[in-house]
Amino acid sequence: MNTEVLSPRYDVVIVGGSYAGMAAALQLVRARRKVLIVDAGQRRNRFAATSHGVLAQDGRAPEAIAAEAKTQLLAYPTLQWLNATATGGKKQGDEFLITLDNGETVQTGRIVLATGVRDNLPAIPGLAERWGKHVFHCPYCHGYELNQGNIGVIAGGEFSFHHAMLLPDWGRVTLFTNDLFIPDEAQTNAMLARGVSVETTPVAAIEKHANVRLQDGRELAMDGLFCLSRTEIIGSLVQDLQCELVESPIGVFIQTDEFKQTSVPGVFACGDVARMAGNVSMAIGDGAFTGASVHRTLIFN
Structure with a gap:
């Protein structure tokens, strides 16, 4: 008998609530999909005082950009935000189960991995x-x-x-x-x-x-x-889900197709964890495209 206690089911769980994860979430909640963001609060650019090259945000503090984006997201009623860490995940039939460090297990039809990377200097x-x-x-x-x-x-x-x-x-x-x-x-x-x-x-x-x-x-x-740092994928979720990885000159990244889906159907990845070139603008664009791609699979698959 399955003894796991499940929270209400989500259409999409996004693991990582920085720029890519929030951009993906925005597309999905605007389609009125039920979305959960699981975020541990460790943005990659938290060491920088200002963020540059971001259209309409040039020179602002990174935490100010992220905080405003989060406030706007939370205005959508189908979004839930958990300050937590995803500690494990598995596929069960057509669904995915993700375990959190608060003891909760959440159920979803799609996963977006936007955990970011750790810089090893x-x-x-x-x-x-x-x-x-x-x-x-x-x-x-x-x-x-x-x-x-x-x-x-x-x-x-x-x-x-x-x-x-x-x-x-x-x-x-x-x-x-x-x-x-x-x-x-x-x-x-x-x-x-x-x-x-x-x-x-x-x-x-x-x-x-x-x-x-x-x-x-x-x-x-x-x-x-x-x-150039040597980047490392944060957390063990990508290994638990058995997503294929690709080696680059500066670290390992999650392999995705042209629609940002990983080698595991239903699991997507975006932002620094899924591309070698990383900055805020690219992460936002990558996340927005990923959110739209995930929504398409909820309809046509």
């Missing part, structure tokens, strides 16, 4: 403390505010070449290879043509505003630094 003293303040990952979000100053790229692997090639549009760039990336001749010539300096002495620490102290004792003053 290089183990350089002083780097993590400046993450989101003077050390960034997205040039489009933070490059303009560096006012064409001195910009450092802390290499984390082969993809750091991409960072180094982009950033001269925002300032004078130095790539610190840090024994993690050795550019080949073609890459070296391409960076030279873009005016990028290459520093091969390993980094010892990040100090002051964003100064790079090298292992030979030199200290190079930077107005800002960019670093």
Whole structure:
């Protein structure tokens, strides 16, 4: 006999209530679907004071954007929001059961995974403390505010070449290879043509505003630094549901089709957990498209 205590059934449960998850929810509640958002309150950009490149929200605090979006969502009567963590999930017939850390089990016909990712940074003293303040990952979000100053790229692997090639549009760039990336001749010539300096002495620490102290004792003053983190999917739900994953140069992501459905029918994914390029604008767009795609399957499937 099934002894699980179920809450009322939802058309869609969205796991993760940041920008992508809320954008997906907005499309669904406007279609008058019964939606539950399960959110642990850990936005990826919570370390940043301002968010840039977001249409009509440029320069606002991330928490202010998220709070306003949540207030607008909660005005829809078919939305429920739970401050909780999804600890497990399974398919049961045509439905899904999701267990929460508050002991509740919720039942749904569709799941949207919008949990976001965790950023694992290089183990350089002083780097993590400046993450989101003077050390960034997205040039489009933070490059303009560096006012064409001195910009450092802390290499984390082969993809750091991409960072180094982009950033001269925002300032004078130095790539610190840090024994993690050795550019080949073609890459070296391409960076030279873009005016990028290459520093091969390993980094010892990040100090002051964003100064790079090298292992030979030199200290190079930077107005800002960019670093590619190694991303990690948050939580175990994707493994419980057995969604297929895809490896990228900066981490593992959930594989989706052109309509944002994962390898498991009825389970969708959006935002940073399902794409390599991540910023607020992209997350919102990805979430909105996912919400509409989920709604379509509720009708035609």
